[in-house]
Amino acid sequence: MPGLIFDCDGVLADTERFGHLPAFNQMFAEFSLPVHWSEADYAQKVLIGGGKERLVSILTPEFLAQASLPSDPGELASIVRQWHGRKTEIYTGLVASGAMPARPGIERITREAAERGFSLAVASTSAESSVRAVLEHAVGPERASLFAVFAGDIVPAKKPAPDIYLYALDALGLRSDDAVVIEDSANGMTAAQASGLRTVVTVSSFTADEDFSGAALVVSSLGDPSPGEQTRVLADPARVRPAAFVTVDDLVAVLHSPNGVKPSNR
Numbered sequence: 324m325p326g327l328i329f330d331c332d333g334v335l336a337d338t339e340r341f342g343h344l345p346a347f348n349q350m351f352a353e354f355s356l357p358v359h360w361s362e363a364d365y366a367q368k369v370l371i372g373g374g375k376e377r378l379v380s381i382l383t384p385e386f387l388a389q390a391s392l393p394s395d396p397g398e399l400a401s402i403v404r405q406w407h408g409r410k411t412e413i414y415t416g417l418v419a420s421g422a423m424p425a426r427p428g429i430e431r432i433t434r435e436a437a438e439r440g441f442s443l444a445v446a447s448t449s450a451e452s453s454v455r456a457v458l459e460h461a462v463g464p465e466r467a468s469l470f471a472v473f474a475g476d477i478v479p480a481k482k483p484a485p486d487i488y489l490y491a492l493d494a495l496g497l498r499s500d501d502a503v504v505i506e507d508s509a510n511g512m513t514a515a516q517a518s519g520l521r522t523v524v525t526v527s528s529f530t531a532d533e534d535f536s537g538a539a540l541v542v543s544s545l546g547d548p549s550p551g552e553q554t555r556v557l558a559d560p561a562r563v564r565p566a567a568f569v570t571v572d573d574l575v576a577v578l579h580s581p582n583g584v585k586p587s588n589r
Contacts, residue, residue: 372481428545
């Protein structure tokens, strides 16, 4: 049976705006760090794959001096791990509080795919504990148990490198022609495409203006039947022509479409 591989942040839930950003800022405040990211600031940080990597991006010589931090790389790496661990705790609490409801269509399409025997997975560069928390909240613990989760530092290179998707394909025993990826960012789409995977993009808060050339299908969300949120089709190179919401049959059509752009084969 085919596979359906989801990114986490921005795909399962709008986690960047309502989870990661406030969690980073709360952690900064708790550690008395002289930084607070606005939404505009964070729109640039989301272009960096991985939470620890986003934290490393603030470690300029000026910031180290202002925050009275050491310059030794080993000490800094330990400090960043401590910051990120606390940020992950805050974020997981936000997930549990219901601050980030599942995006439209996620519960429905994962249920339909499970009923049809799809292999289900999440491939994300976020911390595994964060991914599992979002997944369980979005689809429920029972269905979440059906998912393989590939996350965090399981591979050395984060998106847009293809490593996480290549790892997932190997672990799932799938060829690139056997799976569809659902992503929300250009970095994620690039990673999936470099693995030879066809990609459906559901744009999210910080990614709506990114370039998704090469995606098989770009939509506002997966959508749900009325009175739920309806899907707006933003680009449809694969000529899937989804109706009011994206269905599993639409994803199968992406998988089999010659217009589901794939720059490489595995």
